[in-house]
Amino acid sequence: MSFRMGVMTLALVLAVMAVLLSPASSCSCFYRHPQQHVCEADFVVFARVRKVTHTPDGLTAYKVKVKRILKASEKVQLILQKGLIYTIPGTCAMELESRTSQVITGNVQGGKPWTNLCHFAKPWRSLSSKMKKGFRLLYERGCDCPIMSCAFWEDCPKASFMCAWETSNEENDCQGRHAVCLRGQDGTCDWLGGRLYRECMKPRRKQLDNEITVANNKQDNNINNKINTIPRRRRPLRFGYKRPRLHKLGQPRKGRPYIQHVVNEKPFGPK
Template identity: 35%
Template sequence: MLTRVLTLAVLVVSCTLTDACTCSLEHPQAHFCNSDFVIVGRVQKLFRGNDFYDAYKVKIRNVFKATPKATLALKSGRILTPSQESLCGITLQPRETYVITGRVMHLQAHVHLCGYINKWREVTPRQRKGFRLLYKQGCTCKVHMNRRSTKSPNTCVAGYDECYERHGVCLHDRSRRCRWTRAPALTRCLQKQHLNGTMT
């Protein structure tokens, strides 16, 4: 308990000094693979906490991924988040449905700004297919948003490209190399991007 309090104290001090939450850019597939749970849920109510955390009551509609501990933690329908944005806390709108990735700590479901939280109606069809099935198949691959190239056969590189973020899924091909899978939406996005680039 003392360790947890000290850790929170250090976190508060460090975040106060920087006065902002900073997160590295990650692909939705990486968020899926690195999370304890991935759900689609409708926000019902916010409970303001007296401590470092607020809690959202969420009606869970779909569970795309959940470890055994996450399954237990999600039974309450309560999701904790830091009470301040400087501590990477998130703000969710009541009666809105979100796709949410998170971690489990002390048998409680936690979410923060560095996870993947997006309104379900704004998630692309390819991302929805990824969350439902394809991202799980690609968890043996590594996806990097912040690189331009790689020699690793187990890595797909997006190079800060929104097309890959919105429409890309990285899977092993027949030669066991990780590659972006072909998809009409991804092809259209890249072609449009290239066309816009040549016109400017």
């Protein structure tokens, strides 16, 4: 129970820090799964970026045409109707490609929609089929299942109330591109993927199986070596005492007269 509470507390802290990250904050942000971006954002839009512009109050904004609102409250939808998404200039500014349809996430502060490098913004054409389905509907359905990145864990923690993001620090992020974390009918959270996900995870699982086999063989060898070094126990005595060893030929036993058979000797007495 304490481990579960610890993991849930850590996930809650990460979520709160991501939500409270203001546009003026530095770009020290956590690497998050696309599903986490959707669950923690105030808005998710599929929009075409037209150009970057500067507002009269000195702010930098992107002029966009919102094609579809994937996530937003009614109040946020009214704000997005102006067709401007703000970002602060500097190292944390989000650089959006002009004349490109993109999925953009962000938060609303001061009555304005903001996005920065800590949010998600990628061209629609670069997303996998599972990511497209996730942004349309599936990601938001799985918001009650926390996702725990294993990038800083030696052994990835496993629990039924969350999804362990094992491929978060790998170049081929199978769970990031081809899986969604959803709660099943039994109440447990697990990754939902298709054929591409299984094919992507196959080399990784094969490598893990080989590592487990090598570790088991090494453990078996160590056990066998320990067994061989254990001295053998003597067979218990049948009569409760040590029986004397047989004497060597030609040597008398202790406590017994020595009798030697003489061959080819003359018999005693008269003929």
